Amino acid sequence: MINLLDRLSNWTARATDAVVILMTVVMMSALILQVFSRYVLSASLIWSEELALILFTWTTLLAATSVLRDMAHVRLDVVISYLPLGLQKFWNRVITIVIFLFCIALAVSGYDYTVSTMGQVSAAMRLPIEVLHLAAPVCGGLGALHAFARIFKPVVVTGKPKEFIG
Amino acid sequence: AETLRVGWTTSDSAQDPYAIMAHNLQAELDQRLPGKFDVQMFPNNQLGDEKQMLEGLQYGTLDVGIITNASIANLDPAFQLNDMPFLFADEEQAHGVLDGEVGQEILGKLSGKGMIGLGFAEGGFRHMINNTRPVVAPDDVKGVKFRTMQNPVFIGMFSSLGGNPTPMAWSETFTAAQQGTIDGLEIPLAVIVANNYPEVTKYLSLTKHTYSALGIIASERTFAKLSDEEKAAFKESATAAISKQRTQVAEASAQLVQQLEDAGMTVNEIENPAAFREQVLPVYEEFRGAIGEELFNKALAEVKG
Amino acid sequence: MSTVAIAILATFLISMFGGVPIAFALGLASVLGLYMADFPLVILAQRLIAGTQSFSILAIPGFILAGDLMMHGGLSRRLVKFCQALVQHVTGGLGMVTVLSATFFAAISGSAPATTATIGGIMIPEMEKRGWKRDFSAALSAASGPIGQMIPPSIPMIIWGVVAEDSINQLFLAGIIPGLLIALGLMLVCWIVARRSPHIPRESRATRKELLDSLWAGKWSLLAPVLILGGIYGSVFTPTEASAIAVFYALIVGLFIHREMKLAALPSIVMAAMRTSAIVCFIIGIASAFGWLVAIEQLPSAIASGIMSVSTNPIVILLILNLFLLFIGAIMDNIAAMIILGTTLSSIGAQLGLDPIHLGAMVVINLAIGMATPPFGYSLFVASAISGQSIERLSVALWPMLLVSFVVLMLVTYVPAITLFLPSFIR
Ligand code: NA
Ligand code: NA
Numbered sequence: 044m045i046n047l048l049d050r051l052s053n054w055t056a057r058a059t060d061a062v063v064i065l066m067t068v069v070m071m072s073a074l075i076l077q078v079f080s081r082y083v084l085s086a087s088l089i090w091s092e093e094l095a096l097i098l099f100t101w102t103t104l105l106a107a108t109s110v111l112r113d114m115a116h117v118r119l120d121v122v123i124s125y126l127p128l129g130l131q132k133f134w135n136r137v138i139t140i141v142i143f144l145f146c147i148a149l150a151v152s153g154y155d156y157t158v159s160t161m162g163q164v165s166a167a168m169r170l171p172i173e174v175l176h177l178a179a180p181v182c183g184g185l186g187a188l189h190a191f192a193r194i195f196k197p198v199v200v201t202g203k204p205k206e207f208i209g
Numbered sequence: 210a211e212t213l214r215v216g217w218t219t220s221d222s223a224q225d226p227y228a229i230m231a232h233n234l235q236a237e238l239d240q241r242l243p244g245k246f247d248v249q250m251f252p253n254n255q256l257g258d259e260k261q262m263l264e265g266l267q268y269g270t271l272d273v274g275i276i277t278n279a280s281i282a283n284l285d286p287a288f289q290l291n292d293m294p295f296l297f298a299d300e301e302q303a304h305g306v307l308d309g310e311v312g313q314e315i316l317g318k319l320s321g322k323g324m325i326g327l328g329f330a331e332g333g334f335r336h337m338i339n340n341t342r343p344v345v346a347p348d349d350v351k352g353v354k355f356r357t358m359q360n361p362v363f364i365g366m367f368s369s370l371g372g373n374p375t376p377m378a379w380s381e382t383f384t385a386a387q388q389g390t391i392d393g394l395e396i397p398l399a400v401i402v403a404n405n406y407p408e409v410t411k412y413l414s415l416t417k418h419t420y421s422a423l424g425i426i427a428s429e430r431t432f433a434k435l436s437d438e439e440k441a442a443f444k445e446s447a448t449a450a451i452s453k454q455r456t457q458v459a460e461a462s463a464q465l466v467q468q469l470e471d472a473g474m475t476v477n478e479i480e481n482p483a484a485f486r487e488q489v490l491p492v493y494e495e496f497r498g499a500i501g502e503e504l505f506n507k508a509l510a511e512v513k514g
Numbered sequence: 515m516s517t518v519a520i521a522i523l524a525t526f527l528i529s530m531f532g533g534v535p536i537a538f539a540l541g542l543a544s545v546l547g548l549y550m551a552d553f554p555l556v557i558l559a560q561r562l563i564a565g566t567q568s569f570s571i572l573a574i575p576g577f578i579l580a581g582d583l584m585m586h587g588g589l590s591r592r593l594v595k596f597c598q599a600l601v602q603h604v605t606g607g608l609g610m611v612t613v614l615s616a617t618f619f620a621a622i623s624g625s626a627p628a629t630t631a632t633i634g635g636i637m638i639p640e641m642e643k644r645g646w647k648r649d650f651s652a653a654l655s656a657a658s659g660p661i662g663q664m665i666p667p668s669i670p671m672i673i674w675g676v677v678a679e680d681s682i683n684q685l686f687l688a689g690i691i692p693g694l695l696i697a698l699g700l701m702l703v704c705w706i707v708a709r710r711s712p713h714i715p716r717e718s719r720a721t722r723k724e725l726l727d728s729l730w731a732g733k734w735s736l737l738a739p740v741l742i743l744g745g746i747y748g749s750v751f752t753p754t755e756a757s758a759i760a761v762f763y764a765l766i767v768g769l770f771i772h773r774e775m776k777l778a779a780l781p782s783i784v785m786a787a788m789r790t791s792a793i794v795c796f797i798i799g800i801a802s803a804f805g806w807l808v809a810i811e812q813l814p815s816a817i818a819s820g821i822m823s824v825s826t827n828p829i830v831i832l833l834i835l836n837l838f839l840l841f842i843g844a845i846m847d848n849i850a851a852m853i854i855l856g857t858t859l860s861s862i863g864a865q866l867g868l869d870p871i872h873l874g875a876m877v878v879i880n881l882a883i884g885m886a887t888p889p890f891g892y893s894l895f896v897a898s899a900i901s902g903q904s905i906e907r908l909s910v911a912l913w914p915m916l917l918v919s920f921v922v923l924m925l926v927t928y929v930p931a932i933t934l935f936l937p938s939f940i941r
Contacts, residue, residue, distance in 0.1 A: 074758035106792030116535035123533040156559035167359040179559035388749035
């Protein structure tokens with residue numbers, strides 16, 4: 044049962060990755076097309092900036108969930124690295140539960156947000172605003188799935204360097 | 210006293226139409242409902258941009274918002290009426306329509322959305338500034354690259370005048386004008402001054418192409434906590450604050466034109482507003498349906514009559 | 515300060531130091547704050563979406579991806595080769611190659627750890643082969659990383675520009691001279707160390723032909739910053755568009771000119787970059803919920819007036835600010851720090867009459883240096899990971915380099931012209 048849950052989480056994360064890659068290609072293309080159109084065709088595109096921004100929100104929130112699957116979000120572990128190993132494992136599980144609860148809160152919040160803003164349209168393309176706002180509940184939901192799976196099957200800590208940022 | 214959060218996007222300066230409105234409202238409320246509210250000001254997008262402020266009004270996290278009409282139009286298309294190019298010939302005409310039946314009908318669209326429209330304050334007419342030539346007749350817009358908001362009404366207006374509308378983020382616009390990526394832009398007088406545009410643009414053409422209405426919107430949740438008399442006093446305060454604000458903005462705008470001339474801009478008026486309106490009729494046709502046929506005709510009748 | 519404000523700050527700090535990932539520590543504090551202040555939970559989602567709806571921040575994934583593509587497409591290796599031909603014969607030359615390559619790479623990459631990883635990955639083994647100590651080379655790579663954030667493009671400058679509503683174009687220019695000063699200082703350290711170490715051999719001078727060959731081989735790498743910065747300051751495109759153009763450029767060069775990148779490898783390169791970007795931008799998004807609460811509780815003005823009450827002497831306040839920021843930079847993540855402290859710092863700066871661009875550059879440089887100061891810094895972690903040296907050993911080798919950074923920081927703080935000279939051309 045636990046293995047099944049873990050596989051579901053893993054499969055979901057890899058599918059999410061594929062979507063993120065596709066969206067990134069479209070996002071970058073929209074930006075390049077905008078410059079091209081402005082200089083070569085000497086006409087500005089109305090939709091490119093808005094499309095790129097909507098995809099930016101989606102790629103960020105989706106990729107954040109697959110990073111969560113690998114428990115690779117940056118954190119300060121200096122303090123807890125001084126704890127004995129058994130206690131560290133226990134504490135990491137507590138943190139995972141906290142993350143799970145937060146993701147549930149985000150999913151609920153995102154659902155409320157999407158429902159309460161129905162009828163709004165985007166400024167340039169006049170798309171229903173749900174196209175953008177749905178990213179929040181989807182991120183919360185996927186995050187909750189991964190965190191839930193990680194409560195039962197924590198990440199095996201390896202000596203490999205962590206992902207780094209900034 | 211109850212906390213009353215008032216939010217707007219621009220700065221908290223004495224010349225800013227949004228800020229003037231916020232402080233007028235505070236003064237009127239203090240007079241009519243003394244000690245009732247502890248008014249807190251949130252200028253400069255402090256609580257989010259206009260989209261988020263509108264949502265905040267719905268959720269009750271913002272009590273009063275002073276919101277540009279074009280942003281409210283993303284919530285309900287009827288508001289696009291106010292942004293129709295060359296619709297109003299002067300301020301008096303705009304005030305007449307916005308304070309009358311048409312304005313009430315538009316503001317009423319907010320009541321199903323958790324908000325109460327209290328009226329429209331003065332944002333001042335929007336004008337064109339550019340580096341190519343003074344805009345006197347519609348033909349002068351031809352081929353000139355104007356930065357516009359990412360808004361179909363404004364983009365449509367410049368397209369039908371034969372211009373080259375360039376939607377661009379506001380934060381990029383000054384540098385773009387300085388370095389010639391764009392030839393000009395269209396903004397109210399106060400914004401020209403506040404952002405030092407005389408340094409980078411030459412011609413100020415008082416085209417009055419769009420009347421900028423500022424929606425004064427309260428949260429329904431805030432109103433629900435008030436008694437009937439308090440509600441009435443609140444509405445009166447808003448009306449009084451708007452009327453004072455209009456006078457102050459009108460005085461300021463005469464000074465602003467002078468100030469811009471002193472700063473080295475070449476200022477001109479347009480010859481024949483009707484010729485401009487003729488050119489932008491396709492925009493009217495495009496948005497007539499979304500705004501509502503009946504409402505649109507009522508407004509047109511009022512500005513012609 | 516209100517109870518809500520105290521509670522959210524405490525929740526954030528306790529959970530962050532307790533090992534909760536930074537984004538979730540901010541999220542937890544925000545949910546608690548919304549609950550305590552009786553605001554609807556829906557604000558969380560609203561602010562998360564709003565925090566990522568910024569055209570300026572959209573430059574971050576592009577610049578991260580472009581840097582990664584330039585590494586995989588052989589652009590960074592050619593850059594190093596050229597720098598080698600340029601300075602290898604000088605005393606301490608190989609160390610200088612590390613710094614110089616990092617400086618060139620900084621004009622492509624917006625990130626400190628990516629700069630350390632790319633240049634350190636090539637140079638640490640190379641330096642060891644030629645008699646340099648491994649801990650020194652690793653420390654040098656770590657200390658060169660922050661140059662990546664000072665010389666444009668720069669991810670922290672973009673974030674500060676959004677938080678403080680300053681011009682990103684001007685902030686970019688403000689970082690150039692300080693970045694070059696740190697590079698010069700680090701090269702000086704290499705020179706001194708090499709003079710004192712007899713086991714570091716002098717390299718022979720590259721011949722004229724070698725130099726020209728390496729220049730020719732590296733032309734596409736050297737053209738990249740010209741394209742990016744030239745495009746931005748020739749106002750051909752915005753920084754965000756520039757990031758996409760850089761991606762496009764790196765793709766073309768890597769796939770078709772250098773032919774070192776396989777099409778099949780692209781999805782994993784893109785995904786790795788998007789994960790890095792998402793980690794940064796997710797923090798930005800969640801922090802915007804936190805920042806909203808902090809603003810509505812009017813916390814920034816409370817903190818600012820608290821600091822201003824200590825002293826009104828600008829020199830003293832600036833010193834306090836620097837020490838405070840260095841401390842923050844030493845122990846925590848700089849993105850969260852900028853978003854949380856942004857409004858407070860801006861209002862202190864305004865009260866002191868500081869030029870906002872000067873203030874912004876100061877904050878970013880402070881926190882960039884923090885990338886290499888122990889115990890917490892991504893450049894430090896990366897250098898430790900690729901060299902196999904412990905953070906403790908690196909810390910010992912780092913001190914002369916950190917001294918250089920501090921001296922430059924003091925210069926930046928008290929001589930505004932260092933940051934304001936270049937931006938003055940586009941005002
Ligand atoms: Na850089
Ligand atoms: Na540090």
